[in-house]
Amino acid sequence: MxxxxxxxxxxxxxxxxxxxxxxxxxxxxxxxxxxxxxxxxxxxxxxxxxxxxxxxxxxxxxxxxxxxxxxxxxxxxxxxxxxxxxxxxxxxxxxxxxxxxxxxxxxxxxxxxxxxxxxxxxxxxxxxxxxxxxxxxxxxxxxxxxxxxxxxxxxxxxxxxxxxxxxxxxxxxxxxxxxxxxxxxxxxxxPGHYSGPWNHGTDESMTLMTAGCGIGRADLAELGRKRLLDAMLRPPGGARPAIDAEGANNEQSAHYAVYNRGRWRLAFDVMRACGHPVPDELVRRHRLLDEFIAFQVTPGGDLLQIGESYAAKASGIALPGSGPLKYVATRGAKGTRPKARARVYEAGYVMGRSGWGDRGRPFTAETAYTARFGPGRYAHGQSDHMGLTFHALGRDILVPSGHIGYSDPAWSAWLRSPEAHNTLVVRGAPFTESAPTALTAHRFERGADTFRFSDTAYAGTARSRSVLAASDPDALMVLDEAASAAPRLVEQLWHLPAAFTATATADGTGAVATAGKVRVHFARIPLPGTAPLPAQVVRGSLTPPQGWIVPSSRRTLAAPAVALPARGTRVRTLTLIAPVRDGKAPQVRTSPLPGGGIRVEASFSGRRLAVEAAPDGSLRRLP
Known part of the structure; x- marks a missing residue:
């Protein structure tokens, strides 16, 4: 590559x-x-x-x-x-x-x-x-x-x-x-000094173009222009386009999506200054990038730390225009909201929310989630496949662990690893960061978005995750499965912001995290064939590293990480993640369904959530 x-x-x-x-x-x-x-x-x-x-x-x-x-x-x-x-x-x-x-x-x-x-x-x-x-x-x-x-x-x-x-x-x-x-x-x-279709290559290409124009070297200027066009329309080396037809940036990082937005605007200026019109398709893709970024902004106005990204506010994005970026930066006061409530980007993102503040809920009271799949780690991405983020009740609930910069290899290696994300980790099995993860199904319905992933990123293990993102009541239901030739220790990992404290429940089946008036319950639901191990909460561990949030360069904050482990050749873990304000734990009842499925009914926050977990691993909200 x-x-x-x-x-x-x-x-x-x-x-x-x-x-x-x-x-x-x-x-x-x-x-x-x-x-x-x-x-x-x-x-x-x-x-x-x-x-x-x-x-x-x-x-x-x-x-x-x-x-x-x-x-x-x-x-x-x-x-x-x-x-x-x-x-x-x-x-x-x-x-x-x-x-x-x-x-x-x-x-x-x-x-x-x-x-x-x-x-x-x-x-x-x-x-x-x-x-x-x-x-x-x-x-x-x-x-x-x-x-x-x-x-x-x-x-x-x-x-x-x-x-x-x-x-x-x-x-x-x-x-x-x-x-x-x-x-x-x-x-x-x-050719050996061209970085390819990501921000380094963009900078190199427009610099080459403007330098050639400045000293009258048409050969250099034309090569720079060709590389810019190819980066977006015909990327070399099997890479994804710098900005694809859906508006997704290829660097797998929220921060670098914003950065590339500005760099491509400058590249367009260079083309025009050198006497070349900017192709309409490049302009169209660049405009769609705004909505791609907007989906990575929480209802609280924060840019998510997806990939190698520092904590940032959407209000700090330069020249937001009058479209989706303006809308999220002003929390719905100005601009134009995205047309879709939830969507899939082929670059490897499932992103959605309960709404955009347009159906009775204020913008800041909406829920929002993201999930990652697609090609293996590239450019400024991290090994976050199947990783989730979740915002509800006005707070970030599940977050990535962040980015420390490029001068601390040990921290960078951990932050890039699956262990630093809200995903399913298989202990003792080699992990391949270049392995793709497939989105095998998705369905968006108001009140219940569902999607499912599968991959073989861990050697000798088939891994799958099904997610139901619910609203009214606001919650996540996650069904994970890891099938291995030999018994493996498998862990669901859930990372919370540093403002939370967390403890495992007395019976070891789950955990409870608290920040201010918000309490988040991690409730494991028993499934036939899997014997869960006691839940663990880690905060600020250095050996091995776990339980950290890194919002900016060289700044590390101890934060709770909830681990829900089990061991076996086929491990299935079904977890309800339910944030509440009233302090009351969800009341959960289960019943078997014909064919081997299970019905889960949970009551919390004065509402009821009924879900079917089918034998094939799919999830469906029931009336």
């Missing part, structure tokens, strides 16, 4: 950039640099066609005065003195942090000086930025002599550095700069 190719390019980046850094760097110290552009000579009068694609916020963190003082900082870190004048020590790594090194070598922090020039027309600010850029070119020749982290920062920073050079060129004309832009763009143009 293309992501693996990109990772290989990162590791080999120092050697691959040898020619780039040497060719550009050799010319930096001479008054009359030798030509190094291998393609057509840069065209005159093309500056206006290039778009400055921005500096990822590093310009605001590094204003011109700080740059002149020789200081540099990244988000969440203190400024570091990195230069004497414009002589920078490019070998610094004060925080032993690859992300810090990446942004350092990206040169995007020079945006503070470039923007100062656009405001004040002070040539000194611009000359400072140009001199530091030339210093980078001179000092990073022969990157093979550097350590792996610096080589990777040089390689991975190529597209960001190219953006900075293009932005600098809009105000500073110099042959050495055109040559540096050409070399960086030619490196990006190589």
């Amino acid at each position: 293309y992501i693996r190719s990109w990772l290989k390019a990162r590791r080999a980046g120092g050697a691959a950039l040898l020619a780039l850094a040497a060719a550009c760097g050799d010319s930096a110290g001479s008054a009359e640099p030798a030509p190094v552009v291998s393609g057509p000579a840069p065209a005159e009068g093309t500056v206006g066609r290039a778009r400055c694609l921005g500096f990822n916020g590093l310009d605001a963190l590094n204003p011109g005065g700080e740059i002149r003082a020789g200081r540099f900082r990244t988000p969440g870190t203190a400024p570091v003195r990195v230069a004497a004048g414009t002589d920078v020590d490019w070998g610094l790594d004060p925080y032993h942090d690859r992300t810090w090194q990446l942004w350092f070598h990206s040169l995007e922090w020079l945006g503070g000086a470039i923007k100062e020039y656009t405001r004040t027309h002070d040539r000194a600010a611009l000359e400072t930025a140009a001199a530091i850029a030339r210093d980078w070119l001179a000092d990073n020749r022969d990157p093979g002599r550097f350590g792996e982290d610096r080589r990777e920062a040089i390689s991975e920073g190529t597209k960001f550095r190219l953006v900075t050079l293009v932005c600098l060129r809009k105000h500073h004309a110099a042959r050495w700069l055109d040559e540096a832009i050409a070399r960086h763009a030619e490196w990006l143009a190589r």
